Every structure is written in structure tokens, then in C-alpha cells.
Amino acid sequence: xxxxxxxxxxxxxxxxxxxxxxxxxxxxxxxxxxxxxxxxxxxxxxxxxxxxxxxxxxxxxxxxxxxxxxxxxxxxxxxxxxxxxxxxxxxxxxxxxxxxxxxxxxxxxxx
Amino acid sequence: xxxxxxxxxxxxxxxxxxxxxxxxxxxxxxxxxxxxxxxxxxxxxxxxxxxxxxxxxxxxxxxxxxxxxxxxxxxxxxxxxxxxxxxxxxxxxxxxxxxxxxxxxxxxxxxx
Numbered sequence: 001x002x003x004x005x006x007x008x009x010x011x012x013x014x015x016x017x018x019x020x021x022x023x024x025x026x027x028x029x030x031x032x033x034x035x036x037x038x039x040x041x042x043x044x045x046x047x048x049x050x051x052x053x054x055x056x057x058x059x060x061x062x063x064x065x066x067x068x069x070x071x072x073x074x075x076x077x078x079x080x081x082x083x084x085x086x087x088x089x090x091x092x093x094x095x096x097x098x099x100x101x102x103x104x105x106x107x108x109x110x111x
Numbered sequence: 112x113x114x115x116x117x118x119x120x121x122x123x124x125x126x127x128x129x130x131x132x133x134x135x136x137x138x139x140x141x142x143x144x145x146x147x148x149x150x151x152x153x154x155x156x157x158x159x160x161x162x163x164x165x166x167x168x169x170x171x172x173x174x175x176x177x178x179x180x181x182x183x184x185x186x187x188x189x190x191x192x193x194x195x196x197x198x199x200x201x202x203x204x205x206x207x208x209x210x211x212x213x214x215x216x217x218x219x220x221x222x223x
Contacts, residue, residue, distance in 0.1 A: 043201055043214035099212055103153035
């Protein structure tokens with residue numbers, strides 16, 4: 001079945017450092033890809049998405065590009081802030097409208 | 112503003128008891144989902160519904176049931192709570208997942 005694999009955390013960075021969180025997927029069709037973020041004590045919220053190959057999703061300085069040839073959707077940010085500390089989930093949706101999540105990556109940013 | 116709410120936020124129950132977690136959304140979304148979140152597993156789908164009277168099993172449905180009698184609500188019932196069901200439970204809704212899914216704040220359930 002479809003699945004998502006993302007790098008284990010925690011990822012620990014200093015403020016203003018460059019961030020990459022790796023995500024790869026396995027899917028039989030052409031899924032839509034997402035990054036969701038979970039701040040402490042809250043539910044998940046959509047960070048960005050891409051619905052077809054070569055699309056780039058972006059929001060709040062975060063970016064990810066849908067790479068069909070490498071089945072990847074890596075999350076990047078050029079300069080992280082303490083307020084970016086959260087758990088980040090990569091996910092895909094197949095043609096049945098279900099969201100399938102990776103295991104999540106905790107990001108900790110220190111001043 | 113439209114929202115999705117879960118209740119209770121925290122629950123402690125005993126092994127063997129029946130427990131129902133509530134989920135209510137005012138988005139008027141057709142799709143609703145229940146997930147559990149566990150360390151090392153991320154979010155796993157328990158049950159989902161595409162509309163009134165429609166329910167479907169997810170990857171970890173054993174020991175859980177749902178019913179959809181209206182658009183707004185999808186209660187999750189644990190028929191006989193087990194310690195393995197201690198977890199954080201999230202409800203979500205969407206018009207289409209390819210647009211955006213909205214999540215509740217979660218219910219932390221402890222089975223003792």
C-alpha cells in the first residue's frame with residue numbers, strides 16, 4: 001500500500017540555521033503531497049502542499065518540491081526561528097481522499 | 112468561524128469500559144476521519160466517513176467503531192477499552208483532502 005517515510009528526529013538547530021527534513025513516498029498512482037505542522041498541545045495544521053509533479057509548495061518561508069523521479073517531497077527553510085519548533089509531518093493523499101502520514105519529525109530551534 | 116471540536120480533551124478510563132469520544136465540525140464537510148497518534152508511529156487512520164450513513168475501516172480499526180448520523184458529528188467508540196488504546200486521538204474533516212484537512216485539538220485517552 002501507499003506509505004510515507006520521513007527522517008527521524010529530533011532535529012536540533014540554532015536560530016537562523018538552514019533546515020531540511022527529508023520525506024520520501026511510495027504510491028501506485030499520482031498522489032497529492034503535504035506537510036502538516038503540530039505545535040505543542042495543538043492539532044495538526046496544513047503548512048504547504050503540492051498536487052502534481054514539479055509543483056513547489058511554499059508558506060511562512062518553508063518550501064517543498066514534488067519530485068516524481070525521486071519520489072520525494074523534502075521540506076526546507078533558509079533561516080529557522082525559535083517559533084518554528086514543532087513536529088512536522090509529511091503526508092500523501094491517494095485517490096480515495098485519505099491522508100497517509102509519516103511518523104513525524106520533531107524540530108527544536110534554540111536561540 | 113467554522114471549526115472542529117473534540118471532547119473531552121482528557122479522559123481516564125478503566126480497562127473493559129466502553130468509551131465514546133466526540134467530534135463535531137461546523138465546516139459542513141462530507142469527509143471526516145479519526146486518527147490515533149503514538150510515538151514512533153505518527154498518525155494512523157482508525158475509521159473514516161465520506162458522508163451520512165457511510166463509514167469505513169482504516170488501518171487500525173480493531174476495537175473501535177464509528178457512526179455517522181449527520182454531517183456534523185463522527186463519534187468514536189471504544190467497545191471495551193484496553194491499555195493498548197492509550198493514545199492521543201485526533202479527528203479531522205475535509206471537503207476534499209487534496210485541498211486541506213482541518214484537525215481538532217485532540218483527546219488524550221488513558222486506559223488504566
